[in-house]
Amino acid sequence: MLDSNLDRTPPKHDANWTLGIASDDAFPAPAERAARHLALGSRETIVDEGDETRSVYLLLEGAVMLSKLLPDGRRQIVELLGPGDVFGFSTTARSDVSAETLRPARLLAYDRRTVAASATLQALIAERMSAQLCGLHDHAMLLGRKSAVERVATFLMRMVPRRGGMGCAGPGTTADKVLVKVPLTRQEIADYLGLTLETVSRAFSLLKRQGLLVYGRHDEVMIADVCRLCCTTGSH
Amino acid sequence: MLDSNLDRTPPKHDANWTLGIASDDAFPAPAERAARHLALGSRETIVDEGDETRSVYLLLEGAVMLSKLLPDGRRQIVELLGPGDVFGFSTTARSDVSAETLRPARLLAYDRRTVAASATLQALIAERMSAQLCGLHDHAMLLGRKSAVERVATFLMRMVPRRGGMGCAGPGTTADKVLVKVPLTRQEIADYLGLTLETVSRAFSLLKRQGLLVYGRHDEVMIADVCRLCCTTGSH
DNA sequence: GCCGGTCATTGATCGAGGTCAACGCCGCCT
DNA sequence: AGGCGGCGTTGACCTCGATCAATGACCGGC
Secondary structure, eight states: OTTSSOOOOOOBOOSOEEOSOOOOSSSOOOSOOOEEEEEEOTTOEEEOTTOBOOEEEEEEEEEEEEEEEOTTSOEEEEEEEOTTOEEOOOSSSBOSSEEEEEEEEEEEEEEHHHHHHOHHHHHHHHHHHHHHHHHHHHHHHHHHHOOHHHHHHHHHHHHSTTTTTOOOSOTTSOOOOEEEEOOSOHHHHHHHHTSOHHHHHHHHHHHHHTTSEEOSSTTEEEESOHHHHHHTSSOO | OTTSSOOOOOOBOOSOEEOSBOOOSSSOOOSOOBEEEEEEOTTOEEEOTTOBOOEEEEEEEEEEEEEEEOTTSOEEEEEEEOTTOEEOOOSSSBOSSEEEEEEEEEEEEEEHHHHHHOHHHHHHHHHHHHHHHHHHHHHHHHHHHOOHHHHHHHHHHHHSTTTTTOOOSOTTSOOOOEEEEOOSOHHHHHHHHTSOHHHHHHHHHHHHHTTSEEOSSTTEEEESOHHHHHHTSSOO
16 A cells, blocks of 8 residues: 555646636636636646645636645545536645646636635635535545445446436436546546555456446446446445 | 444434524624524434535534435444534535534524625635535545554544644654543444444554553543654654 | 443454556557 | 557455454443
């Protein structure tokens, strides 16, 4: 478990963001628009654990992961973020997590003082944070009480668009299939689920053998029976 | 792991709260004071998982735990709350967690619409939620990557007042002692740390044998060497 | 005092998942 | 083409924590 993954230091974004007035029609625009608009590629780090941060980030598009390291190298990916999610908070002036894009992303960076001054912004952020709080509660359940296969099944269900881990069409319903993109390596999935990459691999293989999953490429999995997979998450 | 604790259905609070204007000088009073003020005893449940909730709660004094159940009875305590913390959010109209007092508590219950209408209140809540978010990130690290003894040590450090799990006075410093109250049973500690009660008990015994802990009563533990305990949390 | 219930401790054994290691696949570079 | 490095899979083995079970400590009621 020591050094679950050495030398993972992707290049930090430098200046491919544009300073200025953000205007985004795809997302409910807050009244305050004094935000930096960042456009990042895949696998770029936004902040490192311990960095001084003065910004709060709002993810418009793409995916971001938040992770933490223990001094001996053990890593935990504490949150996976999608469009609408926010991050960059901390009790102190330094970030408690690292943030890295999992795929090309667009985001808004608000100065903390800007946020403190704007009620609209705070309402938006509070709304979102409460959703993320619930997500973290769910994840604590997963990490504390679920088996390896249940964790992987839950993870895959979370990847299903518009279903967010919530339920299948109903038991007995005609088995439906979904193709999901998995923008994480096995090691990353392991670090997210509190497992090792071997255990994750074995769980994938098991689900494949059982016919719940079909895949060739590792980053594109066909869930052959959403309903049945959903029932192996332990939550139903 | 099935039914980690059957028949735990403490009495629900009924009517020992006073409706009306809350005025509390011990806590930074929000401008909006349209809150129900609840005064509860120990071991009373505030909401059950699945209950319809229209309120957001602000804990003024005491301690509350939030827990979730899996259909087969596995339980996870997802958060331990102290004065200042907030809860009662949910993506849906139903609570995603149960809330129960761990000791006598005073709290404020705000109607959701009241919150939505008050910028002051939202600012207060957002501030607190971001702290709780960080706490949950930390806890995910614990659940996903720490060993049993590290978890128990981390838990005990979190119980140290005014130190919140953060650091010892410094290595080499004269060993300092603290007496901490532990208002949880071993089973509850286990459900919080993602372990079984036996494993928790063994970890306590081990730490005691190593001289890091001294105790007779189970709910009052003397940390004999905060610094050394802190070093067995895995975080330093 | 005795008794029953709850909670904690301790021991013995088991098993899920971690660890270590070999190998396969695939894309990329020269 | 050949070689190489990153990622994933699979197998063999081991360990930490779960499980099962017995016992002990404490507390309240009669």
